[in-house]
Amino acid sequence: MTDQNTPLTEGELQVANGIIARVSGAYAAKMVGQERLRASLLIALIAGGHILLESVPGLAKTTAAQSLADTVQASFRRIQCTPDLLPSDITGTQIYDAQASSFRTVLGPVHSNFVLLDEINRSSAKTQSAMLEAMQERQTTIGGEVHALPKPFLVIATQNPIEQEGTYELPEAQLDRFLLKEIVSYPSPEEEFEVLSRIDSGVLDPAKHLAPSASLADVETLQRTAARVHVSDAIRRYIVGLMYVTRNPAGYIGEENARYIKYGASPRGSIAFLQATRAFALLQGRSHVLPEDVRSLRHVILRHRVLLTFEAEADGVRSEDLIDQIFAAVPTP
Incomplete structure (x- = not known):
């Protein structure tokens, strides 16, 4: 077994680059534009985060998640979050088997490699909290029994920033469990024209799934390789310094x-x-x-971890603006 501190060889790097190229190529065959979204999904998958x-609706978030799952032969489940969704609808439950005169466990849809929680802020706080164990511990507890989740395990949650009626704001504890928060923007006119062209040609048929270009074993290879990418002590101190400034701005x-910042990033931000x-x-x-x-x-990484005051919202101050100021204040190594 290769030690995590052993430098990556050129051969190992080439293998990883080959897998990434295959996955990215297959993904691009279904998705038009959205390069930031593609990169963020791949980062989350390789880093083992959520x-x-x-x-707003209609920007191909579900298609992106399904396409990435298809390319690596991963199991994929979509959960439409609603106010009446119960924790057992996600994690699973025990049902009574009359023939066997005993209870048996039925695992919920969260027991998949890729789980899309559509409009997660529409589910109740109780249901949202049921995802905390799954996201952090990679397991669920049903009837006192612990069930491990498959590997890799990636939660992709979506929320609509416009509609507030009937929604429940995600608590800070759950927001912190997400490795990244990406804001998906509208496509350019050229990209939207390409979408229409691909629909006419049948390439973007929602019923069609992508042929796999990699495997779950390839994903595990990428994760092991990424864990051995070198991070110098100077970079680590840079990260720690940035997190300190978010807490003491x-x-x-x-x-x-600084009055606009309610709370800074926790150590999970550094991780x-x-x-x-x-x-x-x-x-x-x-x-x-690299520092770049x-x-x-x-x-x-920080837009959902640097929490703002109500005053910031009233004055139209964005977290991204304050994050930029923090980075400008900390010397780059």
Whole structure:
């Protein structure tokens, strides 16, 4: 077994790059544009984390999740979140078998490699909390019995930022469980034209699934390879310094701007940078992390971890603006 501290060889890097190229190529055959979304999904998959997608309806979030699952031969389940959704509808339950005169466990849809929680903020707080054990511990408890989730396991949750009626705001504890939060934007006119062309040609038929270009074993190879991407002590100190400033912003970005920050990032933010930058560097074909990798991922990692005050919302201050100020205040190694 290869030690995690052993530097990656050129051969191992080439194998990983080949897998990434196959997966990206197959994914691009179904998806038009949305390069940021593609990169974020791959980072979450390679880093072994979960991702929260925010956008208005109709921007192909479900198609993106299904397409990525198809390319790596992963099991995929979509759960439409509603206010009456119960925790057992997600994790599973025990039912009585009259013939056997005993209870048997029926596993819920969360026991899949890829789980899409559509409009997660429409489910109740009780149901949202049922996902915490699955997301963090990679297991569920049904009737006192622990059931491990399959590997790899990726939760892709979506939420609509426009509709607020009948929704439940995600608690900070659950937001922190998401490695990344990506905001999906509208396609460009050229990309939207290409979508129409592919629909006419039958390429974007929703009923058609992509042929697999990789396997779950390939995903595990990518995850093991990414875990060995080198992160220097200087990069680690840079990450820790950034997280410190999010918690103590006044001395770095000024009292006027610091008053907009309610809470800074927890240590999970540091861990997220460590995991995600390794995956990002691997996507770039590198065996080491650069400071630019940390900067490139600053919004997707921190926008749901740097929590703002009501005053910030009233004044139209975005978390991304404050994150940029924090990064400008911390010297780059």
